[in-house]
Amino acid sequence: MGIAEPQRQMAEPKAKVLFLATVYTHLAAFHLPFMRLLQEKGCEVHAAASPAEGRKEEVEAFGVRCWDIPFARSPYSLRNLKAFRELKQLLEAHRFALVHVHTPVAAFLGRYLARVTGQGPVLYTAHGFHFYKGAPLRNWLIYYPAERLAARWTDGLIVMNQEDFDNACRLGFKPGKNLFYVPGVGVELDRSGPSGPPEKSIRAELGLAPEEVVVTCVAEMSRDKNHGLLLAAWKELASRRSGCHLILVGTGVLLSRWQEKVRAERVPRVHFLGYRRDVPQILRESDLAVLTSRREGLSRFIMEAMAAGLPVVATDVRGCRDLVEHGKTGFLVKLGDVEGLAGTLERLIQDRELRETLGRAGREKIRAFSLDRVLKEMEAIYTHFLSGVAS
Known part of the structure; x- marks a missing residue:
């Protein structure tokens, strides 16, 4: 009786994480350290944004797979209809273990489409809500209702100042459960x-x-x-x-x-x-x-x-x-x-x-x-949601 051939271990596929923003300039300026953090945790990192303002090559240089989506900064632009269709196609073709969205237009469309296409948990970092003390009335009439609606598609909300934290509580988010106060994007x-x-x-x-x-x-x-x-x-x-x-x-x-x-x-x-x-x-x-x-x-x-x-x-x-x-x-x-x-x-x-x-x-x-402190806080948040703890 011969020696049995050892059973081959199939490598588990890497968990795919998507960063989503209106433009690549935002991702290049603020989020490369967090993409690297997730790569070090064994994730395959993707990014989707408009290349209109440049800096896509900086994101790609980090080994991130980029998908061009023609978002416009203005919520009134008809370009966002095309962006909606193309983002929907991307999300139907891939299953992401985590979707991290940024900037108002991309974040709103991304949260909705992530939910309807059955993606993993969705994190939203609010880099300053467009409704705030002293904001024009139209901001409160447009962005506040939009964020209240999108709250139902948001598994975790990250804010970086006290006023946004207070407004997030009014939107129904719960500190420590699905609301996290992180000191910005960090400084080296x-x-x-x-x-x-x-x-x-x-x-x-x-x-x-x-x-x-x-x-x-x-x-x-x-x-x-x-x-x-x-x-x-x-x-x-x-x-x-x-x-x-x-x-x-x-x-x-x-x-x-x-x-x-x-x-x-x-x-x-x-x-x-x-x-x-x-x-x-x-x-x-x-x-x-x-x-x-x-x-x-x-x-x-x-x-x-x-x-x-x-x-x-x-x-x-x-x-x-x-x-x-x-x-x-x-x-x-x-x-x-x-x-x-x-x-x-x-x-x-x-x-x-x-x-x-x-x-x-x-x-x-x-x-x-410091960036070191922010990275530690973000690592804990990512671990929490990638482990499937969040409901």
Whole structure:
């Protein structure tokens, strides 16, 4: 009787996870560490988004399988009808163990279609609900009912600021069961903190002297980021104080509008840098950070600026006030207060000791928002839902 041939072990297929957002730029900017985390847990990671704004190649470089879906940012765009059909085809062709959705349009369509096509649990990260204190009435009339409807298709909701947490409770989510408060998308403290001499200096690139004060804003050129307020305040400030420069990093639909405003009104010492990959280095060479948003989820730029040891001046809105402690790590100003913003910036420009004191306090506070901590919290959430514990 011969020796029996050992039974071959068939490798179990990897659990497939889908990240869904309106555009790849969002996934590339915020979610690559979480995709890598799931890959390390043995998952096959997919992503679906519109390639219209670029950065798809960055997602693919992580070994993520990408599916182009022609979402439009506006919920009124007819392009979303085509996106609905193509996403439905994708979900009918694949069975995902977990679907993690982001951004309002993709998140709404994705949650509905994931439910009707029988996908695994659906997680939704709200990067700042479009309904919030002070939001236009139309936002409450459109987005709040949409989120209340979509709650029934959402197995887990992740929020990143206190106001959204409170609103999520009103929507019927239960803390610890299907509602999770995570401190943003995390910031890499070592990457953002002080380092040695730069290989390429932004001050040298712009011809700025060491003693000149650099104020930096990193934000998409969009209505929500509210650069009009910042430029109006800078015009007031620059008319009475020299030796300071404003650096604007970012692109967007309003870029040409703000560039034209600076040219037409002859606003001095404003530098538009466009999209940059060296933001941590730019922040290390800056003296303070400013953000004048109308709304935020939890600003990654503010976190990076605090990690770099910079004081922050920001508008007193959700997602900024969760990070900036007025008078301790920076200052909060009211929306629309041009003179108040100009005065606050001027105070910091002329007081180096105050900048350094606020910056040290900010760097200490931001430790609680580190990427390492966020990864641990997200790993626990992913494990919970992938194990089938959630009902």
